[in-house]
Amino acid sequence: MAMTGRELVRRAIEFKGPERLPFIQHITPDVPDDVMESFEIDRAKGGWFLDHPALDDWGCVWERAQDSITRDIGQVVYSPLEENWAAFDSYMPPDPGDDFYYERIPPLLEEAGERYVMLSSIMTLHERHRFLRGFENALMDYQLEPDKTHNLLDMILEFRVRQFQEINRRFGGRVDGLFLTEDWGTQEAPFVAIDVFEEFYRERYKVMADAAHDNGLHTILHSCGKVN
Known part of the structure; x- marks a missing residue:
C-alpha cells in the first residue's frame, strides 16, 4: 500500500x-x-486572516497594498513599544489559550484527511521583537538595552511554549508540525553578528524546539536572507 x-x-x-x-x-x-x-x-487553503489595515494580536498595525492581497503579508506601520521602553512595564502579551488562534482549525483538519498538517506560528522571536520595537530600535537594543531585550524575548518565548502546549492539548496527534518564521538577513549578510545570536537566541531556540518536540510537533524554521 x-x-x-x-x-x-x-x-x-x-x-x-x-x-x-x-x-x-x-x-x-x-x-x-x-x-x-x-x-x-x-x-490546500491557507491565509493570514487579517483585515486591511489590521491590528494583530500583539498590538502591531499592518498595511499592505490592495493589489497584492494574495502575494505578501505587508509591513508593520505601528509598533507598540517603538517610542520607548516605558510602555513595556504595562504591556500585556496575548493569551496563547485564546480561542482566536484555534477556532478555524477543526474544519481544516477534517479537510486535510491523510495529509501532513502544519500550522504556522509566524514572527517567532527575532521578528516579533523587531515588530514590537521597530526595526532600527530592535537592532540597537542588543547593545543599548540588553537586559530589557532579554526580558522581552523571554516574554515572547513563554508565549510560544504555551501555544505549543495548547496545540497539543486541543489537537494532540492530529497536528504534525509547526512552520516558524524568522527572516534573519538581507541578500548579502545577516542582520546581526554571531555573538548577538549566541547571546540572545541560541538557547531560546533550543527551549522552543524542545517544547515543540515534547508536544509531538516537528519544527520547520523558515528564514529569508543570507545567513551563512
Missing part, C-alpha cells in the same frame, strides 16, 4: 526513508489548476 502524504512527510523529516520525496510549494491562489496538477501538488 502506498504511503499517505502524512507518512511521506513524517518519514522525510525524521530521516526514515520515505518512498518518494514530499514537496510543498507556497503559491498564490490564482495559479491555474493544470499547473498544480502538472507538479502533482494538492491544493
Whole structure:
C-alpha cells in the first residue's frame, strides 16, 4: 500500500526513508489548476486572516497594498513599544489559550484527511521583537538595552511554549508540525553578528524546539536572507 502524504512527510523529516520525496510549494491562489496538477501538488487553503489595515494580536498595525492581497503579508506601520521602553512595564502579551488562534482549525483538519498538517506560528522571536520595537530600535537594543531585550524575548518565548502546549492539548496527534518564521538577513549578510545570536537566541531556540518536540510537533524554521 502506498504511503499517505502524512507518512511521506513524517518519514522525510525524521530521516526514515520515505518512498518518494514530499514537496510543498507556497503559491498564490490564482495559479491555474493544470499547473498544480502538472507538479502533482494538492491544493490546500491557507491565509493570514487579517483585515486591511489590521491590528494583530500583539498590538502591531499592518498595511499592505490592495493589489497584492494574495502575494505578501505587508509591513508593520505601528509598533507598540517603538517610542520607548516605558510602555513595556504595562504591556500585556496575548493569551496563547485564546480561542482566536484555534477556532478555524477543526474544519481544516477534517479537510486535510491523510495529509501532513502544519500550522504556522509566524514572527517567532527575532521578528516579533523587531515588530514590537521597530526595526532600527530592535537592532540597537542588543547593545543599548540588553537586559530589557532579554526580558522581552523571554516574554515572547513563554508565549510560544504555551501555544505549543495548547496545540497539543486541543489537537494532540492530529497536528504534525509547526512552520516558524524568522527572516534573519538581507541578500548579502545577516542582520546581526554571531555573538548577538549566541547571546540572545541560541538557547531560546533550543527551549522552543524542545517544547515543540515534547508536544509531538516537528519544527520547520523558515528564514529569508543570507545567513551563512
